[in-house]
Amino acid sequence: MAAPLGEPGSEAPGGKRRPHGMLKLYYGLSDPAVEACGGLAPGGDPGGPTDINGAHFDPEMFLTKLRKECPLAQLMDCETDMVKQIRALDSDMQTLVYENYNKFISATDTIRKMKNDFKKMEDEMDCLAANMAVITDFSARISSTLQDQHEQITKLSGVHTLLRKLQFLFELPARLTKCVELEAYGQAVRYYSKARSILHQYQHMPSFQGIQDDCQKIMADLAQKLREKFRDGGSGAKDLAECVELLLQLDEPAEELCDEFLSHARCRLEAELQALEAELGQPGGAPMTDILEFTDRGCNIFVSNMCLVIASYQELFVSREGAQGITRMAQDKLVAFVNCLMETYFSLVERRIQLEKGVGDNSLLVRALDRFHRRLQALAKLLPASNVAAEGTEIVVRAAKERIHQYLLALQSFYQDCLTDVRQSLAAPRLAGKESPNLAELLGTISASVLNQIKSVLTYVHLFTAKDITFSNKPYFKGEFCSQGVREGLIVGFIKSMCQTAQQFCETTGDKGGSTPPTLLLLLSRLCLDYETSTISYILTLTDEQFLVQDHSPITPVTSLCAEARETAQKLLNHYVKVQGLIISQMLRKSVETRDWVNTIEPRNVRAVMKRVVEDTTSIDVQVGLLYEEGIRKAQSSDSSKRTFSVYSSSRQQSRYAPSYTPSAPLDTNLLSNIQKLFSERIDIFSPVEFNKVSVLTGIIKISLKTFLECVRLRTFGRYGLQQIQVDCYYLQLYLWRFVCDENLVHFLLDEIVASTAHRCLDPVPMEQSVIEVICERG
Template identity: 65%
Template sequence: MLKMYYGISQDAADVAELTSTPCDLNGVNFEPDTYLGKLLKERSLTELMDKESEMVRDIKALDSDMQTLVYENYNKFISATDTIRKMKNDFKKMEDEMDHLSTNMAAITEFSGRISTTLQDRRQQITKLSGVHTLLKKLQFLFELPTRLKKCIDMEAYSQAVRYYTKARKVLLQYEHIASFQRIQYDCNVIVQQLRGKLREQFHDKESGTKQLAECVDLLLQLDEPAEDLCEEFLSHARQKLDIDLAELEKQVRLQSGEQVLPSGDAQSATDAYLQTPMDVLEFVDCGCNNFLSNMCLVIASYNDMFLNRLQQEDLDVIAMSKLVQFVNALTEKYFHFVQQRIQQETETGDNTILVRALDRFHRRLQAMNKLLPGTDFSSAGTDIVSKAARDRVNHYLQTLKQHFSDCLTDIRQHLAAPRLLGKDGNSSCNLAELLHTFSSSLLDQVKSVLANLQAFIASDITFAMKPYFRGQFCSQDVREGLVVAFIRHIAVVADEFCETAREKGIAAPALLLIMSRLCVNLEESTISYVLTLVDEQFMIDDTTRGTMSSQLCGELKDAAQKLLNCYVRVQGLMISQMLRKSVETRDWLNTIEPRNVRAVMKRVVEDVTCIDGEVGRLYEEGVRRDRSSDSTKRSTSRPATRSNWSFTPSTIDNSLMSNIQKLFSERIEIFSTVEFSKVSVLTGIIKISLKTFLECVRLRTFGRYGLQQIQVDAHYLQLYLWRFVSDENLVHFLLDEIVGSALHRCLDPVTMENSVIDLICERG
């Protein structure tokens, strides 16, 4: 019995018994001595003690389970005993009641038999009289039918009149060969024709609602009016009603666009039109759903009930369905057009809450309409409108970000163009680091704000947000790619445009190029990865492999930063070169006087380079410099404290030849090479361009003795101050050697100045 209770078959029990071994504790063939002997042979003392502890725990657990089982079964046995005792008492009472009921039924059957025997003779007469009475009532109804129909028409109880007529129509047709019935049928036909006219008038009444219209069609169909004609008239009348709803929606669209809408009416109504205010988008959608869509649903339901469910012929049913589908598609297309126009007018608003609620109501209502007319797919068209609205909002926010970026650049331009006031520490009040921090923070805050606003489209209580066909496209393609990635690439495009503008037309504020380059570097190092991670987390984008990778964007921004920094170097180098070129071209180097001081333009060059060094140092790190000579490392950063180890020695013919041979094997200096993202590299590039320009201008002039000596003084002064800005001071030495050497070769009276005199003039200057 236990095996039966636990579902163990006899075959399974036999198999278990055959497969069990003497050492199996749970088997039926278990032998304690064999099991104990095996343990003593195979186990160590520690394992035997562990096994003993395990068996003691199992015995205690089994004992506890047995006690629990006994207690539980004891309570169940007591409950079962009480239930059986109670059932015995209840069954005894039930048996007594059944005996009493059987006695009563026997008495009733006997009494009924006696009544049937007594009334056997009169039953046939009563049945006959009842039939005659029913026939007389029918005849009386037929004779009174014309009067009743007239009375119903006078009372406008048209449904009652149709019910009377349809009830008697079969009888009149069956007995139309009898003269009296012919007269009744003729009078009824005349009255019914009048009834048809009344129903037609009510059918074509513009004030009739859709429900009244459906009732009129129902009554006309009961009066055997052609269903095809009624279909056309019903849809035509419904179109008039729905066109009024569409006209109201069109008026709201025009009011929102700023047009003045004049209704057709008297002057007072025309004046009131100017006082009309356009609805917000939520009110507009509610108006369309509550008026147009509600009436359309009522038209579809009434049409199905009046025509499609009553037409028995298959060809008529197909024709009626096609007419309804064409009717609905034509009007809903106009409705969708107005809804799309109204939603597009919401591009100027910053908050999406009302727009998303409106789209959600619109989407839900279209889902309900699909069930009424299976032959159409309103949800697909509605989803396209919702998706386009979301995409338009993303494009609007993209333009907002671009405009904000442009405004920030304009603010920086204005700040850079304002006069720079020097503080007590000598630094400019225009701190580029603060401008960059404000710029970056403003852009990041704007992106976060935009993403927060767009999260309204994927809220949990929005129906279309849960649809995969909307969510996947919106989150990954529209927001991630169409907004964030597109904005980052827009920054790179603007950077390229800056470089092109600076190369073709020049730029008034080179510091803007420097700020833009550092911004691109910051974006590449941290901001891009942070923003893309933020988008993926907020919009739950799982598969990012199909989109643009962060490494690709970082590469584009790094290239843009490199172009901007190269352009900054060239612009600053060009500005200093212009000063040097004019200073060389506007001086008469043949007839100049003996030099007594350093020319002012050289001091201006050093001042400008120092200013550039301060600007670049606020945004970029120092960079790596080559090892300097022991003497140069002792020089001051403001002015030289010791003599420089550089001096120009006039070359003889042989020395000049050896110098040219050494140049062939020396490292070539790239003037317009790509700079690194460090202050030293940027200043090196600017100084190379400036000194190269100075060199080329010197090569085009002819010098006298004092002109050559002035070039010596200027070159020595530049060397005293420019070495600390470059990565390798030998580069400055080489270019200055070239400058003085070119002046020497172009000199008519090549007599150089003593180095001690040059040092004295430069220190005095």
Template identity: 35%
Template sequence: MAEPNENEQNPLDIDGSHFNADLYLERLLKCANLRQIMDKEAEVVTQSQFLQSEMQTLVYENYNKFISATETVRKMRSDFKIMQEEMNKLSENMNKITSFSAQISDSLKESGNNVSRLCGTRQLLDKLQFLFLLPSQLNKAIEEGRYGDAVHDYTHAQRVLHKYGNQPSFRSIQTECSEIIRELKRTLRDRLLNPETTASELAESVGLLRQLQEPDLSLQDTFLSCSESRLDQHLQVLSSMVESTDILEWVEKCNNMLLADLGIVISCYHDMFQEKENTNLPDFANKVMDQVFRLFEEVVRRPENIGTEILIRGLDKFFRKLQAMTEIISSESMSSKAIDAVTQCIQHKTTIQYQAIQSQFKESLMKVRQSLASKGSENPDLKDILNSLQVYLMQKIQASLLDLMAFLQNNLSFGLKTWCAHAVADNCWTVISESMINLSDMVKNMACLQGTNNNIPFELLLILAKLCLELQDNGVTTLHSHLLKLLEEAAPGLVVENKDTNSIMVHLSTAAQTALDSEVVYIGQTAAQMLRVSVLARDWLRAPEPRGPRAVCRRVVETLASADSAASQLFPTSIKQSSDSSRRTIWSRAPSSFSPINRIFSERIEVFSPAGADRAALSNGALKVALKALVECVRLRTFGRHGLQQLQVDIHYLQQRLSCMGNDERLLNALLEDALASAQLRCVDPQLMEPSIVDIICERG
């Protein structure tokens, strides 16, 4: 704002009010050359001519406006004079019209009174004519099915008939009309009882009976009873459609037929008896809707409706109709039942999902079991089988979770509801938990059957045990994180409670331990059975001089080595390198060192202790079972010298081959020493061979 003020007060500004021509000219002569001065002169002359031309134009325009204004004023003066003359004439004419109107009113006053009396007489005659023609009009309207017109005419004339019905001229009319109306009431009641009558016709009949002064309580019961019989027919039709149609067709039929009629019945009931207490209506509506929900549940459970898309489309249409019905029925339980219908569908879909996962996983296990049973001499890649099963199970569960997220689509009437999101979240977790628990139960059952059904490969138990441990460590957490991610995408801002994974972890851990224990016992008992038969069936007193280890020892080593090799593919190895001192021979002790007194104070070996999830622990468990059986069988036999030496060779062979399995050579040596010591105690001529000879025999054998 400061700059314009400075320009206006500048004496050198040619456009300002404080312009000083002498000072401007002096400044120009000092600062400019001749050429610039001449150009400035030409510019000033041009601007002066332009301004002079504009001033002339403004003068001419103002002059023309002044002339036009003068002519307008002159014209207005003449127009006002004409208007004044017209107004005067109009005033005179109005005065004349007023006087003439007064004269006409005085002359027609008596005639107007006569006309009024005649009109009143005409109306009275019309009423009398209506009364005399009323019976015939009522009969005609009833014959033509115009029950509403008949009731309207009767109620219109009813007051006059009640007032003048005692007079002889009207008594017959009243009697005849009463008889006609009595027949009309009977007709309307028959119409109510007719199953072919529509809901709107029922409402019309009840409304007409109410106009004819029928008791409201009786009409309420009759209306609801007739409506119930009609709705029962719809329910029978819907019930017959349950086994033959899909959910979309059933819902369309239910919405357009039963629920539409129910809405009409309730609306008409409210319109007709709005001033009365609707004591029977809630029970009536709840009774009908309970049957509808029961049929809907049967439709949902049909195998043809297990597809998520068709189930959701049918459920959405049904829920939208239920929301509309909630506003009509005004029942507190109706809204909760509609929500229950959605949650039950989600729960049903959830049950189908984890049952399908269980059945499909069983089929995969059956294929794995068959492939392991028919492997022959080949060594299958157990790690690859484990990864395939784990990936397959995880993908199936994740696909089921994604399938359930379809219930949270934005275009669904219930998709954005908080209760629906919580129901989906809970049921998704149910899929995860039930799948894990079913897997655990399946593993436990197979482990229990291992003792009675030898067709189950022990490799399968190892795979299932490792699978349970992998799911316990990472699988459940991964699925839980995946579920939270899906919920965040489908229902942003939804607050979901953290799920308790401890119980699932316990199930998986217990199943894994059961499978490992069963595998250890199976391998140990298989080897123990071979040793038991070989010991108990041989005559050790008459045994020949040993030439090498017996064939049963080789089979035992092969069995234990096969199990150890399978365990090494799946479980970590913690085998420690044995020291040279642990590889000592075990036949150098005297029999007295293994006396019963020494055994009492020796460390107790727990044969059937829980197996650890480790290759060495599994091998140790099987070794304990097998060698403990060898010890017990040796104690039941009597040995000769060659029999004792044969057992010495066998034990040395077992020590050489089994020392690479497990990580507890002390345990291995203790059991083998116990077996040899027991044989020495049971031998009639306890003479052991030299260790070097035993080594030669074992190498040669």
């Protein structure tokens, strides 16, 4: 007991719990609470002989221990405590007995009542079992009586069905005939297909055999009729579909049907193609209709019919339920059929496109191509297995390429025409005896008209890439068409051919002055130079803007084109100088070669040829001045025209140039040293010129005077011959210095001429400078 050592306040709960604890203990359940109490017992020996609550409690030992260990007061307390506890336990026991007694009594009553009820129930169950046995007995008896009749009925019903089937079979031929008569082919086929297997099964019986034969004959007729109808083709698509379906049900070979269907379609389509071909007109002749109309017709009649054929075919053979077996074969046949016909169609279209040679507006062509391409898309969607779309695109691409090529040719011929025009207008005023002051105007015209032509061609070509054109988003038209086609093929190609055409003028006319008027050379040179400075980059920028090039293939850079144009301009100008120089040279050469210089008379005038030279040079100067800037010249001395010749001026006496020379020839050595000194700056006669007037004129004059010099050296002169040359040279000096960049050049060459003449003179007596001046001023 937990209370023996104090805590009297906690007695009540401990007392309340105790009876349950005892019960539990009785049933072998441990009470942890109790054990805990025990653990706290003063003996400190739970379960031991001194534990008052434990099972092994030994009162003797407990008492001895108590007596030994505890003082009297504690013993007294313990005794009172123990008495108090015993009393409490007694009262507890009494309460428990009262409580449980009542419960025992009521339980006994209940058990007695249950015993009575069960007995009653057992009786009723026995009664039920007996009744059920009776019912089973009755039922069995009824069943056995009805058995025979039931079997008979079943048999009768079976016979009835069979009879009906037989009746159907016997009536089948008649029915089928009737159906055929009524054209209810579907019905007939349904009937037949129902009976077919049975007939097949029992065909060894003669009667069935007959029926089968009859049916087969009728059905063969039917199939024949159906085929005729099918072949006839006049009926609508729905009828046709029905026909095909029926025929297929009749086990007609699908392949044959496909072939028949297609060959039938082919007839019609080919007729349409022939009609199209007729529109192409005679070979070599003009087509009967414009290209848009042609494609329209092609699209609306041929392509749409083709689409119809494909659609109905697919409905009939390919996508029909239960047709999986033939799908593949049918599809292959269709593709082959379509490809074959489309090929013919494409070749017709291509022929028609090739007839399209006009190089003006090509919106019609583009629209036609667009339509052509668009309609093919529909067809390709219907039949993805065919390569129609790709081929169609190919055709469009080819047409576009061809078009670009034609435009290039057109541009080139336009350029040639321009040149011819210029030639004519250059020739015309000369015939009329007038000068041609309209060079700048001509240049402007040709430049503007070529540029306009390029622009309009660009606009035409641009149509190919317009947004609303279906094929414009094909990769070719986005990339290669813009960069390789338009930019490289058309524009760059044209500029290059322009340069080449111009350069040809330089080469072909190298002999004998040639047929090209020099003015044209000058004009073209300026044109090429203008192209170099601005036009090329303008055109290319325009092109790049209009055709946003996404392609990254290599393209010709602007600089290389410009370089080519510049080179052409340079060549043309050089050639111009050469040709003009040659014209003047020839005059001078003839004048020197044809005259007898030994026996000529004393000069009174400047020779006419010199005047002519100055005149020509002046007109060349004017001509070049119209197109080229003035250019830079070296500073001029104020008395340029007044310079005297230094042939024999004593100031030029110099020491001899080589010690091995004999002193016997003072004049020669003098000259030689002069030449030696003057030649220190070498002059290139036929050297490239710069793009300005002065440089051009300098080139021409250099060529002319050098020729003069070489010719003079081949002749022998008398006294007056020398004087005439002196006069001529002075005259040239008076007028030519103003044209060249460095007047010393003219002076030097003229000095050389006079010196050489003097050297080639049998009787070198020079004319007085004053006399020369008088003659020149007079003439």
